[in-house]
Amino acid sequence: MNYVLYAVPFFFLLIALELLADRWRGMRTYRLADAINSLSAGVLSTTLGLLTKVVGLLTYTFAWQNWGVFELSAQNLWVWVFAFVFYDFCYYWNHRLGHERNVLWAAHSVHHQSEEYNLSTALRQTSTGWIFGWIFYLPMALLGVPPLVFLTVAALNLLYQFWVHTRHIPKLGWFEWVFISPSNHRVHHAQNVVYMDRNYGGVFILWDRLFGTFQEELDEEPVVFGVTTPLASWNPLWANLQFYAVLWQDAARAGSLWDKLRIWFMRTGWRPADVAARYPQSKADLSQFEKFHVPLRPAHQVYAAVQFVLYVAAGSYLLANGATQSVAVLLGSCAWMAFGLYVLGMWLENRPHALGLEALRLLLNAPALWLAEQAGLLPITGLGWGMLLGYSLASGVALVLMSRRSANAVPA
Structure with missing residues (x-):
């Protein structure tokens, strides 16, 4: 069962509730471009994962079949409990070394680049973590944890981590002695010197307490989110x-x-x-820290948000149907998704060539849809082609109106 796919609607429901909480409490934990950038990284990660997750699954299964020391049965409850805890132990070391070694940080840093901290940040995932990540879970295979159990506890571990990416939940008392909480995970996403490279657990904070990497969130040291080498991009x-x-x-x-x-x-x-x-590289003075920002007209922001919704829908469809597709179809789908999200990033950065790229993206949607139909990925009726035409025309008209308004704008 693909637990992440079924969780997607709940992710966006909780994001909507967090936005309401922002408004009710007078906080501002979201910026549109930042949220779209985080979610774009997540969509890209899940799409490419249809191709890359096979690396980890095949190596795990091979090790389990050939080198497993014990034969653990998925019928026993204790095997599931053991696997859930042991997975988090392996995750701790994967996560910790992801901060402590250059090539591993290159993959993991994506998750930390946002200078905001909200539930959309939880979905900001790497597309290259699969290169080395599978190595850290081989001990589970060697101890005989069946692949089904491994995949299930991995998904549950990932799902647990979603809710801790919020600024709206305060410290939780005794709970934080055992489990990862929003407070101690806020510490993990900080670039303050006192907080950096701390609190690596996925579900349990016990590993950090045991191995000396725990740090409590301090009232006198407000968290500054982001990385010390800023991304400064929405791409x-x-x-x-x-x-x-x-x-x-x-x-x-x-x-x-x-x-x-x-x-x-x-x-x-x-x-x-x-x-x-x-x-030489100089580190930013956090007392002078300014978040990356590109001024963008409200109409341009609305346009970007509407276009991004379509990519979320497409990504969800691929997540639901991609497992049965050929490598060629998945490669084409990944290329289409990557190009579209790249163009959206250029649009949010207000690049000079963004308008031309967006027009090209709209023109390429028709041949992309035709190829998807030919491959059997997406059956298309006449109504579907009509909807594509209507969407393309509406988007084209919006582009023309926005470009005219920008051309006629009087410089401030």
Whole structure:
């Protein structure tokens, strides 16, 4: 069962309730562009996951079948409880090393780039974590945890983490001695020095208390969310590539071949001495911290939100139907999704070429839909083609009106 797919409506219901709580309490924990960027990263991650999750599943199943020490039965309740707790232990080390090693941080940093903290941040997931992430769960296979049990507890662990991404829930007393809570997870998303690289558990905070990585949220130290190397972009593709590009650039500049190789696996923040001397990096003063922002007219924001809703719907459809599709169909779907989300990011950044890219995106939807129909991914009737035509015309008219209004605007 795909638990994440069934949870999607509840995710968006809770986001809507959090927005109401924002209004009721006079808080502002959401910005449209930031939320769309976080959700775009999530949509991209789940779409690409249709292709990449097979890596982890195949390696896990192979290890379980060939090297499993015990034969644990999914019929026993204690196996499920054991697997749930042990998964979180493995997750702790996956998560911790994701902060402590350069190449792992390059994948995980996507989740931390938002400078807001709300339920949309929970859905901001990496598209490259599959490269190394599967390694950390092999101990479960070696101990004989069946793949069905593994996949189920992994989904439950992920679903649990959704609710802790909020600023509206205060400290929870005794609960925080055992479980991850919104308060101690806010600490995890901070870039304050006192908070950085703390509270790694997914469900249980016990691992952090046991291994010395726990930090309580302090009243005298308000959390500043984000990363010390800001993304400064609403582009979900760049969000996934940013830190890889930083490492690649430093590796290319390094004079030593050894430094070029080891930089990827050194502790996060480590740089070759010659590179650090020639290209010093300064850390931002948090007392002067300003969130990334691109001014955008209300009509442009509404247009982006409407277009993004369609990608959420498409992503949900792919999540529900992608498992039965060929690799070629999934590759095409991922390319279509990635391009559309890239264009949406350019639109939110108000780039000069955003209008042309958006027009191209609208024109490409018809051939993309035809290919989806030919592949059997999405049966289309005459009504479906009519709806696409109506949507394209409405979007085109909106583009023309917004471009005219922008051209006629009097500079302030």
